[in-house]
Amino acid sequence: MLTLIRTRGPLGRAGRPRRAAAVALAVAAAVPLAASCAAGTSVLDKDALVVGVKKDQPGLGMLVSGRFEGFDVDVANYVAAKLGKRANFVPVTSGEREKALIDGRVDLIFATYSITPERKTKVGFGGPYYVAHQDTLVRTGQARIDNVRDLRGRKLCQVTGSNSWKRVKEERKVPVALVPSESYSECVKDLRSGKVDAVSTDDLILAGFATPGTAIVNAPFSDEKYGVGIRSGDIDGCEAVNKALTEMYQDGTAKKLLQKWFAKSGLALTFSVPQFEGCG
Known part of the structure; x- marks a missing residue:
């Protein structure tokens, strides 16, 4: 609720600025308060x-x-x-x-x-x-990948909005080629087709996608x-x-x-x- 503050003071030109200033201050104070109440709904x-x-x-x-x-x-x-x-x-x-x-x-x-x-x-x-713990999903039968360091020079799926690829390329400085994707389900399709060499993210996510033809490396490297x-x-x-x-x-x-x-x-x-x- 907006509360207007009325000030006492002499009428005339000298009084107008003070009343205007008081109203402006009241509006300025009420706007963030209202926004705060709306945002704070539990x-x-x-x-x-x-x-x-x-x-x-x-x-x-x-x-x-x-x-x-x-x-x-x-x-x-x-x-x-x-x-x-x-x-x-x-x-x-x-x-x-x-x-x-x-x-x-x-x-x-x-x-x-x-x-x-x-x-x-x-x-x-x-x-x-x-x-959970970040791990890596690969195709069975491809060149051996035993841990995240073995992704050097390989194509890694990069999901929009996910931080998993950053933990490989930026935090651990593993030089991978990133292949953008919208979701991990798309990543796994790309892995099976050979478009990417690995999918690295949380082990619970990978466990759901692991099927014949793919395997989790079982070398976790993050919490x-x-x-x-x-x-x-x-x-x-x-x-x-x-x-x-x-x-x-x-x-x-x-x-x-x-x-x-x-x-x-x-x-x-x-x-x-x-x-x-x-x-x-």
Whole structure:
């Protein structure tokens, strides 16, 4: 609500500037306040939550016959239920996750959304709800690749909006040739066709895509903290999400869900509560 401040003072020419200045100050103060209130709407105030998930990552977020399924989807449903809400799912790509939150198209994101310092300047994060590890998927039968260093001189898939390629080329200075792609499902198609030599990203993502003709190198080289994307400033909502995630591990649900989706992957799964980043 805009409050106008009336000042006492002499009428006439001398009084007008003071009244005008007071009104201008009131407007200036009210505008950011109104914006702050709108931006600060908490997920706790909503009856139902719009949740962004992937639609093309087997085992994590997959759209099958009009329904979303996967580990991320199951975790989102668990958290929403603990908050007393219903979850309605919509697809998001890696490149649009921040914008979807900032624009208010989604309330939460469960989409293999690794927590990074850069992303934390734009949105908030609950969790992490799992700590994955970056690894590499290759074709079976091609020249031997035992670790990330063996990607030197090879063609690596680069997904728009993902940081995985940066950990190879920029952080570890491995000279790879980047081949752009819109999603990891497209990357895997390019790998099978020979357009790229490797796909490097989180091991849970790769586990869903690994099929005969491809293999995970099993040489992890990073920690990928899967966070729950939430609008910046929603501290109460973030803390409620973290409470729900803690209960998910304590009551054994996290272990059941991880085994449900990844028991056959051969990955060393972790069943203990991850260390949370904090909601401040």
